[in-house]
Amino acid sequence: xxxxxxxxxxxxxxxILDRETFSGKExxxxxxxxxxxxxxxxxxxxKFEEALYKREEEGPTYIGNLLAIPHGICDExxxxxxxxxxxxxxxxxxxxxxxxxxxxxxxxxxxxxxGKMEHLRILASLAGILAHDEFIEALGKVESYEEIIDEINxxxxxx
Amino acid sequence: xxxxxxxxxxxGIAHTYMAAEAIxxxxxxxxxxxxxxxxxxxxxxNQLSSKDLEAADCIIFANDVKITKAERFDAYxxxxxxxxxxxxxxxxxxxxxxxxx
Numbered sequence: 001x002x003x004x005x006x007x008x009x010x011x012x013x014x015x016i017l018d019r020e021t022f023s024g025k026e027x028x029x030x031x032x033x034x035x036x037x038x039x040x041x042x043x044x045x046x047k048f049e050e051a052l053y054k055r056e057e058e059g060p061t062y063i064g065n066l067l068a069i070p071h072g073i074c075d076e077x078x079x080x081x082x083x084x085x086x087x088x089x090x091x092x093x094x095x096x097x098x099x100x101x102x103x104x105x106x107x108x109x110x111x112x113x114x115g116k117m118e119h120l121r122i123l124a125s126l127a128g129i130l131a132h133d134e135f136i137e138a139l140g141k142v143e144s145y146e147e148i149i150d151e152i153n154x155x156x157x158x159x
Numbered sequence: 160x161x162x163x164x165x166x167x168x169x170x171g172i173a174h175t176y177m178a179a180e181a182i183x184x185x186x187x188x189x190x191x192x193x194x195x196x197x198x199x200x201x202x203x204x205n206q207l208s209s210k211d212l213e214a215a216d217c218i219i220f221a222n223d224v225k226i227t228k229a230e231r232f233d234a235y236x237x238x239x240x241x242x243x244x245x246x247x248x249x250x251x252x253x254x255x256x257x258x259x260x
Binding site for chain 2 (some may be wrong): 061069073130132
């Protein structure tokens with residue numbers, strides 16, 4: 001796999017490693033939508049939150065392995081972004097008829113229009129990385145944003 | 160064995176590429192060669208050729224949305240095994256069941 005610069009879309013400001021927990025998916029969506037708005041990834045937090053719910057209607061974003069990947073696509077996304085949140089205490093994440101404990105949440109903001117291919121590629125390559133168990137394991141141990149980026153690059157070198 | 164697959168999903172970003180990786184990973188782990196075509200937001204990538212389909216022992220469809228250029232597979236219906244990207248991601252071992260191992 002070619003090396004893409006994930007730091008372009010995964011910002012330190014949207015990497016949260018010290019959250020205690022969430023009451024459920026709803027709180028995650030509201031929280032991450034605000035974060036995306038604060039960091040100028042989306043122009044309207046509410047609209048992006050709606051986009052996250054819209055995607056939920058199409059199929060589960062609960063993955064298993066303590067992982068969830070909600071993602072929203074809408075015109076209010078002005079640049080692609082990945083937000084990562086790790087909680088100390090896993091919570092029950094319900095999605096499209098499935099549920100399970102979640103500790104790691106990658107929220108993806110996808111630009112509505114076409115033509116931002118290189119960024120789509122970064123999001124897609126991150127999705128590929130999430131299929132690697134050893135990466136998910138490492139997420140439990142990382143202590144900084146830089147360590148997450150290191151782990152991502154480690155998986156990339158393998159594939 | 161030579162396993163080929165096609166993945167697609169609603170948004171065309173997350174599940175398509177996660178499932179493709181999951182298929183490649185489980186095949187590699189079990190000593191099978193694999194090639195996976197992704198039909199996502201970036202269009203068709205790593206497209207399967209008629210040579211691939213001919214050589215394949217098994218064709219995995221892991222799609223949520225309709226497969227593009229589906230006519231390519233018409234002659235190989237017997238080899239096709241159907242699943243979903245979500246299923247493959249959650250439980251990659253399903254691939255081994257589908258290929259009869």
